[in-house]
Amino acid sequence: MQLERVVIVGASLAGFRAAEELRTRGHTGTITIVGDEPHRPYDRPPLSKQVLTGAKPPESTELHLALGSVDDLGLDWRLGESATGLDLAGRTVLLGGGERLPYDGLVIATGASPRRLPGTDHLDGVHTLRSLDDSMAIRAALAAGPRRVAVVGAGFIGAEVAASARSLGLEVSLIEALPVPLERGLGPQMGAVVADLHRHHGVDVHLAVGVVLIEGGDRVERIRLTDGSVLDVDLVVIGIGVSPNTEWLEGSGLTLDNGVVCDASCRAAPAVVAAGDVARWPNERFDEVMRVEHWDNAIAMGGHAARTLLGDAIPYTPVPWFWSDQYDRKIQLAGRAAADDVVEIVSGSVEERRFVAFYGREGRLVGVLGMSQPAKVMRWRRLIEEGASWEAALAMAAATA
Amino acid sequence: MRVVVDYDLCESNALCMVAAPEVFEVRDDDFLYVLQDEPGEELRGKVEEAVRRCPKQAITIEG
Numbered sequence: 001m002q003l004e005r006v007v008i009v010g011a012s013l014a015g016f017r018a019a020e021e022l023r024t025r026g027h028t029g030t031i032t033i034v035g036d037e038p039h040r041p042y043d044r045p046p047l048s049k050q051v052l053t054g055a056k057p058p059e060s061t062e063l064h065l066a067l068g069s070v071d072d073l074g075l076d077w078r079l080g081e082s083a084t085g086l087d088l089a090g091r092t093v094l095l096g097g098g099e100r101l102p103y104d105g106l107v108i109a110t111g112a113s114p115r116r117l118p119g120t121d122h123l124d125g126v127h128t129l130r131s132l133d134d135s136m137a138i139r140a141a142l143a144a145g146p147r148r149v150a151v152v153g154a155g156f157i158g159a160e161v162a163a164s165a166r167s168l169g170l171e172v173s174l175i176e177a178l179p180v181p182l183e184r185g186l187g188p189q190m191g192a193v194v195a196d197l198h199r200h201h202g203v204d205v206h207l208a209v210g211v212v213l214i215e216g217g218d219r220v221e222r223i224r225l226t227d228g229s230v231l232d233v234d235l236v237v238i239g240i241g242v243s244p245n246t247e248w249l250e251g252s253g254l255t256l257d258n259g260v261v262c263d264a265s266c267r268a269a270p271a272v273v274a275a276g277d278v279a280r281w282p283n284e285r286f287d288e289v290m291r292v293e294h295w296d297n298a299i300a301m302g303g304h305a306a307r308t309l310l311g312d313a314i315p316y317t318p319v320p321w322f323w324s325d326q327y328d329r330k331i332q333l334a335g336r337a338a339a340d341d342v343v344e345i346v347s348g349s350v351e352e353r354r355f356v357a358f359y360g361r362e363g364r365l366v367g368v369l370g371m372s373q374p375a376k377v378m379r380w381r382r383l384i385e386e387g388a389s390w391e392a393a394l395a396m397a398a399a400t401a
Numbered sequence: 402m403r404v405v406v407d408y409d410l411c412e413s414n415a416l417c418m419v420a421a422p423e424v425f426e427v428r429d430d431d432f433l434y435v436l437q438d439e440p441g442e443e444l445r446g447k448v449e450e451a452v453r454r455c456p457k458q459a460i461t462i463e464g
Contacts, residue, residue: 017453045456066449067462296416299453323414323456330412375427378415 003105003310004029007093009083009248010109011035012044013295014276016063017302018107018309023073025310032101033075034093036082039132040070045295047135048160049325053168054139058132083110086252088269105309108249108260108274109302112242112293117152117214125220126236129157138237142168146235149173150223152211154181156324158239159194163326166201173204173231175223180207185322186333189343190357190369193350194331200353201327204231242293244278259291264315266305273305285317285387286336286366294322319384329353332374334381335367342390346380346397348373356380358393365393403439403463404448410459420454421447 006022008015011033019031035041042061050056065072078095085094086106093101114128125146127138142149142165151162154176162174174181180191181198198205212224214236223231244259254268255261259280266273266281274281276298280291292301297320304316323332341359348355348371356376359367365388370377383393404424411433417425418433423444426434440448445462452460 020453043458064458066452295456296454303453321416325412330414332414373431374413374415375418375429375431378418378427381419 003027005103006031006105006107006309007101007103008033008107008109009093010107010111010276010278011037011041011077011079012109012111012276013041013063013298014111014279014302014305015107015109016041017299018109018273018275018306019073019075020065021303021306022310025307025312027310029104031073031075032078032103034078034081034083034095034101036080037131037133038080040077040079042132044130047132048129048157049164051132051135052139052142052161052164054143058136061132083248086249086254088253088272091271104271106272107302107305107309108268108272108278109276109298109305110245110248110278112244112277114157114238114242115240117211117238117240120214120220120236120238123214123216123220124218125216125234126214126238128238129161130242138235141235142170146170146233148231148233149235149237150175150231150233151237151239152223153177153239153241154194154198154205154207155239155241156182156185156322158237159198159326160324161237161239162198162203163201166198166203167327171204172202173206173223173233174198175206175209175211175225177210178208181205182324183339185337186331186369187337187339187341187343187359190337193353193371194326197326197329197353242277244280244291246278264317265308265313266301266316267308267313271309273309275301275305279305281316283317284315285319285385288336290320292320294320296321319381321381328372330370330372330374332370332377333367334377335359335365335384336361337367337369341366344394346394347376356397358390358397360390360393363390364388365390402442402445402448404435404437405461405463406433406435407459407461408433410457412457412459414456416454416456417451417460420451424448425451 041063148171210226260274262281357369368380415427
């Protein structure tokens with residue numbers, strides 16, 4: 001089928017990468033890219049780190065191409081506009097302003113939105129962090145010198161915001177409902193190491209407690225926790241996870257279940273692919289249906305989905321990878337990590353917070369975690385790609401330790 | 402094609418080493434070493450992938 005008109009809904013990393021890949025692979029037809037933010041595609045990782053602390057200006061986050069200028073892609077931009085519906089049979093995307101965009105190929109890359117705490121919308125000083133504008137608002141609030149910052153949720157965003165605020169010399173409380181930070185991402189054992197990292201840097205860490213109420217008049221004044229403690233705070237950042245942006249697809253006929261459900265090659269329907277945080281697909285390498293919220297996945301999956309759209313449909317089987325910078329430590333995980341995996345430290349020292357840990361599941365190596373050991377993580381990542389057994393992986397690590 | 406790394410930006414995430422091991426190596430000292438400043442055209446695809454996958458956008462290609 002001739003692909004003349006491509007519409008990409010979502011103008012962040014996955015959508016942008018899909019556009020670049022379409023052009024790299026010789027697509028000469030139109031590419032219309034729809035983004036609900038007013039900004040051109042930008043890089044989100046600095047938003048919880050350098051942009052938040054003021055070390056990097058917001059303009060520095062604009063995304064580049066491998067070669068040449070973004071304008072060379074010849075994209076037809078619809079920025080500051082939201083898609084509100086999809087007519088699958090009629091192959092048309094509907095925009096909020098009433099415009100209808102017919103397509104021969106559609107890329108869904110609408111990402112995800114931060115969850116909010118109910119009952120906080122009327123309070124000034126309560127923030128979530130996803131967009132550049134969110135980051136700038138928190139940056140201004142941090143610069144105003146709050147007496148205490150409360151970060152609710154110790155996932156990646158929460159842990160990084162806590163580290164950034166602390167690095168500015170502010171008093172920080174980190175509140176997590178689970179027993180350790182990053183439990184979903186790293187499992188309980190390594191999450192405990194991250195808890196120690198934050199305590200070491202002077203963060204007031206509250207684990208396994210929930211928020212009862214965030215109180216104040218116009219502005220936030222205090223937080224009441226389920227263990228009875230009350231924290232006086234004047235800035236709250238909530239990082240309790242995200243929900244995939246699929247509302248606009250409800251009733252479209254696409255299968256929605258914690259994201260847009262795709263086949264192994266990122267295809268959601270004939271002439272429709274999905275990529276990035278919004279997409280859920282069976283990763284055959286891990287025999288697991290995944291939705292991956294990592295930066296690196298947005299890049300790789302955006303490219304893969306574009307190739308599928310162009311007719312080169314093969315299974316997308318990445319070894320997921322992420323990093324998180326907190327204080328002077330770089331946490332990286334290649335592969336998977338779940339709460340009931342076996343975890344083994346294969347080199348370095350947990351006490352010094354410089355080590356590599358392997359995660360094993362059903363006799364296989366499934367994950368490699370490093371704290372400030374980037375070269376080793378990437379070297380051992382190959383073992384996951386090769387499908388190394390748990391025993392073989394441990395033996396290889398022991399031989400080089 | 403000439404590969405240029407901005408070492409002020411580079412944080413040795415080592416994604417480039419996965420994408421183009423012929424050109425990029427992060428060693429056990431956790432510093433990035435560029436093995437070939439001017440890799441051959443046959444490596445262009447891999448080097449471009451390294452540029453895209455760099456979390457710090459620290460690599461550029463000239464030419």
